[in-house]
Amino acid sequence: MISNFTELSETEYSDRRFNILVDVEENGDAKELPYVDSQGIPTIGVGFDLTVGSxxxxxxKAFGFDVNSENEHEQEYLQQIETALSQRYEGDTQAEKNDLLQSALKRAVKS
Structure with a gap:
């Protein structure tokens, strides 16, 4: 029976939870760039599915975009990013698929 408890702040708990996810899901290496996961889904971090709108x-938003902007040009820009993330990327290797995804996103960002 466990008799000693350590009280954690919300920040400490979130940090520990994140580190566990990184260790379990990503072998200790959180992905900072978008990648195509083993199911062919554009993903970032520890399995955040970028095809899900929310x-x-x-x-x-974490990267500084204003997703609620009413500016027409900003909305077109965000639509190009969404289009790039909704594609299926085919390649012979995982690295090739990741390169295709990242190239598509770079094109969207430069537009």
Missing amino acids: VRDEVL
């Missing part, structure tokens, strides 16, 4: 929006 997840994609939170990730974009």
